[in-house]
Amino acid sequence: MSLVCAGDNVVDVYQGTGEAYPGGNALNVSVAARRCGLASAYLGAVGDDDAGRRLIDALAAEAVATDRLRVLPGSTAWCGVQVVDGDRQFLDSDLGVSMFALSAGDLAYIAGFDALHTGDNSGLEAQLADIAERTKVSFDFGSRPWSYVDDLIDHVWCACFSGGHLTAEAAIALADRAAARGPSAVLVTEGSRGARLVVDGVHVAVASQAASLTDSLGAGDALIGGVLSGLIRNDTPLDALKAGTALAARTVSHYGAFGYGFDPAEAGLGERTY
Numbered sequence: 001m002s003l004v005c006a007g008d009n010v011v012d013v014y015q016g017t018g019e020a021y022p023g024g025n026a027l028n029v030s031v032a033a034r035r036c037g038l039a040s041a042y043l044g045a046v047g048d049d050d051a052g053r054r055l056i057d058a059l060a061a062e063a064v065a066t067d068r069l070r071v072l073p074g075s076t077a078w079c080g081v082q083v084v085d086g087d088r089q090f091l092d093s094d095l096g097v098s099m100f101a102l103s104a105g106d107l108a109y110i111a112g113f114d115a116l117h118t119g120d121n122s123g124l125e126a127q128l129a130d131i132a133e134r135t136k137v138s139f140d141f142g143s144r145p146w147s148y149v150d151d152l153i154d155h156v157w158c159a160c161f162s163g164g165h166l167t168a169e170a171a172i173a174l175a176d177r178a179a180a181r182g183p184s185a186v187l188v189t190e191g192s193r194g195a196r197l198v199v200d201g202v203h204v205a206v207a208s209q210a211a212s213l214t215d216s217l218g219a220g221d222a223l224i225g226g227v228l229s230g231l232i233r234n235d236t237p238l239d240a241l242k243a244g245t246a247l248a249a250r251t252v253s254h255y256g257a258f259g260y261g262f263d264p265a266e267a268g269l270g271e272r273t274y
Contacts, residue, residue, distance in 0.1 A: 001232050002039040003138075004113040005030035006106075006131075007122020008077070009044045009098055011051045012217060013264045014255065015082040015091065020051075020264035021256030022058045024077070024098075025119045025140055028218050028257045030064045032225020033117075035258075036243055038232060041065035041113070045100045050267040051076035058260040068109050072097040078269055083215050083255070099123045102131070110135055114232045115157065117224070120144055128155045138228055140220075149178070158231065159183040160224050164191025171196060175203065185237075187227055187244075189220050195245055197227060199237040206241045209249035218257025223248040 007026035014020065030042040042064050046052030048071050055076065059066050077098035080091030102110075102124065110116050111134040118124050119140030124131070131137055136157035141149050143162045153159055159178045163171040171188050178186045179198045186198040194207040223244040230240025251257065 002041070002113045003030070003033045003115050003117060003228055003232060004041040004043055004110050004135075005033075005117045006043040006102065006110065007118040007124055009042075009046060009055055010077040010079045010093070011055070011264070011267070011269060012079055012081045012256065013269055015080055017255070018263060018265075019255065019261045020078075020267065020269060021259070021261050022055045023079070023218065023257045025121055025221050026117065027055070027059070028221035029117050029140075029225040029228070031059070031062045031258045032222045032247055033229045034062050034064050036226050036229035036247065038229040039065075041067065043068045043102075043106060043110070045070040045072050045097050047072060047074045047076040047097050049075055051078065051269060054260070054262055054267060058258075061260070062258070068106055070097075070100060078264075081217060083217075102127050107131070107134055115228065117228060119160070120148070125152060128152055131155070132157075138224070140224060146177075153178060153181045153183065156183050158185040158187065158228065160187045161189070162220060163188040163196075164193075166190070168193060172203070185227075185231055187224065187241075189223055195223055195227075195241060195248075197237050197241045199231075202237070204238045204241055206238070206245045209245055212253050214253055215255045216252055217255075219248040219251045221257060222251040 005026040009024035009027040012023040033040040075096040077096040079093035115136040117138040132155040138158040140160040226244030226247040
């Protein structure tokens with residue numbers, strides 16, 4: 001049982017702290033799934049710079065497979081981050097070499113996994129139908145408008161949404177609307193309220209676990225990775241959601257999505273982000 005995550009990676013550079021961390025939705029989910037005991041792989045592109053090497057080293061330390069990871073001439077993507085009362089806010093950013101298209105070899109590779117996760121920051125929308133022909137697709141729609149969702153959801157097995165800005169009633173309505181389009185599973189994160197998972201039309205909800213809030217960055221990705229791990233293992237929807245919320249609670253207790261902090265100046269990022 002395994003998951004491959006394809007798409008975005010980034011170095012999150014924290015304003016005023018002198019620290020940077022590996023990140024990006026697809027990369028974070030690959031680590032979260034591995035920490036939940038599932039075999040996982042990351043397929044993406046990093047630069048041939050110090051920042052790219054640090055991302056590769058972090059994935060290796062987490063035992064995430066990188067067979068199809070590209071190292072390209074140029075810079076690894078970075079994003080400035082500031083944290084206000086525990087809530088991460090994104091500042092300036094540069095995509096570097098992170099945007100790419102899946103090759104024929106990549107498509108053959110992903111067919112060997114039980115599912116693939118990607119999302120709205122990965123630039124793979126045009127290939128979603130090709131991916132869905134080879135394996136089940138999990139897609140993080142974030143808080144995108146329905147017009148964006150409508151074009152893609154027919155190819156999706158697990159649809160993920162950020163609903164922390166919604167009322168509880170609106171989050172339920174979103175989950176039902178998405179589920180009616182055909183995905184087997186719909187996950188809606190609800191911020192401080194917790195999260196909701198709909199599997200084959202049946203809703204389960206879990207409240208946020210008590211945690212010391214340091215930094216919210218990566219919490220949603222951790223939740224997705226935990227839920228996908230459970231679904232792929234055929235755990236009950238409730239157990240899958242509990243695993244995801246537990247990992248999210250641990251994630252918000254520290255800076256960075258999953259650790260491995262370093263000095264951005266040493267990676268040549270300091271002068272571009274401070």
